[in-house]
Amino acid sequence: MKVNVYVTLKPGVLDPQGKAIHHALEGLGFGGVADVRAGRFIELDVADSTSDADLDAMCAKLLANTVIENYRIERA
Amino acid sequence: MKTAVIVFPGSNCDRDMAVALEQVTGRAPAMVWHRESELPDGVDFIALPGGFSYGDYLRSGAMAARSPILRAVSDAAGRGVPVLGVCNGFQVLTEAQLLPGALMRNAGLNFVCRTVPLTVANSQSMFTAAYGSDEAINIPVAHHDGNYFADAETLDRIEGEGRVAFRYADSVNGSARDIAGVLNDAGNVLGMMPHPERAIDRAHGGTDGLRLFEAALGVLA
Numbered sequence: 001m002k003v004n005v006y007v008t009l010k011p012g013v014l015d016p017q018g019k020a021i022h023h024a025l026e027g028l029g030f031g032g033v034a035d036v037r038a039g040r041f042i043e044l045d046v047a048d049s050t051s052d053a054d055l056d057a058m059c060a061k062l063l064a065n066t067v068i069e070n071y072r073i074e075r076a
Numbered sequence: 077m078k079t080a081v082i083v084f085p086g087s088n089c090d091r092d093m094a095v096a097l098e099q100v101t102g103r104a105p106a107m108v109w110h111r112e113s114e115l116p117d118g119v120d121f122i123a124l125p126g127g128f129s130y131g132d133y134l135r136s137g138a139m140a141a142r143s144p145i146l147r148a149v150s151d152a153a154g155r156g157v158p159v160l161g162v163c164n165g166f167q168v169l170t171e172a173q174l175l176p177g178a179l180m181r182n183a184g185l186n187f188v189c190r191t192v193p194l195t196v197a198n199s200q201s202m203f204t205a206a207y208g209s210d211e212a213i214n215i216p217v218a219h220h221d222g223n224y225f226a227d228a229e230t231l232d233r234i235e236g237e238g239r240v241a242f243r244y245a246d247s248v249n250g251s252a253r254d255i256a257g258v259l260n261d262a263g264n265v266l267g268m269m270p271h272p273e274r275a276i277d278r279a280h281g282g283t284d285g286l287r288l289f290e291a292a293l294g295v296l297a
Binding site for chain 2: 013014016017020061062063065067068
């Protein structure tokens with residue numbers, strides 16, 4: 001079973017990479033972009049029996065740093 | 077005095093750290109590979125060196141913080157053994173939750189590699205006791221992810237508890253409140269982005285890092 005994990009910076013945490021991407025988009029002439037936040041997408045291939053609790057633990061213990069990041073788990 | 081340097085795949089300041097420890101203690105440290113699950117018996121001081129452990133995959137220090145040896149380092153820290161993490165070692169200590177906060181990409185996005193002025197913010201700790209209060213020192217930095225972040229409540233708490241060991245005197249990487257080095261609540265774990273092991277010999281261009289090792293290793297003249 002495929003599981004998609006989206007790791008994003010918490011609101012309020014400055015995102016220098018997002019800012020740089022934003023500037024680059026403006027440089028390419030895309031003027032209508034108000035803000036850019038960059039995150040990470042991780043695709044897991046796990047046994048169908050994998051529990052929600054196990055998926056949550058994977059995110060909390062390794063895939064995201066919960067000091068600065070939120071995560072969202074999506075069973076594909 | 078028995079010291080140890082933890083070596084991860086991608087560490088690149090492990091030998092510099094070993095030279096510093098041997099210069100101050102007169103005895104070469106044990107070099108401990110990340111896959112070991114135990115430290116050598118009787119280790120009095122542990123150093124986590126700079127570098128790019130595991131290629132900075134996922135996040136800087138994230139993989140190293142989950143390696144077998146870190147459980148032993150964490151246990152030793154809990155028993156009061158001094159632990160010094162420099163640069164990537166600081167990132168590993170925050171990822172292992174032995175220190176608060178996180179180290180993010182430098183605000184300017186550039187890798188910063190130069191000697192920077194620091195202020196000693198707490199000269200009472202076991203690592204900083206040989207410096208004067210608010211003393212200005214110069215130590216090299218070399219990092220891409222040194223932008224210290226913690227929420228305002230955590231920052232207030234660690235400042236109030238005197239756990240900020242060093243601050244940047246000039247803006248270097250966007251760190252919250254210019255924090256360059258942080259202590260744990262017991263004061264026996266220090267993480268810092270600047271490299272004291274690169275400032276222990278006049279040939280390095282400065283020796284301001286030497287007193288950190290002398291204080292922490294208890295060999296002050």
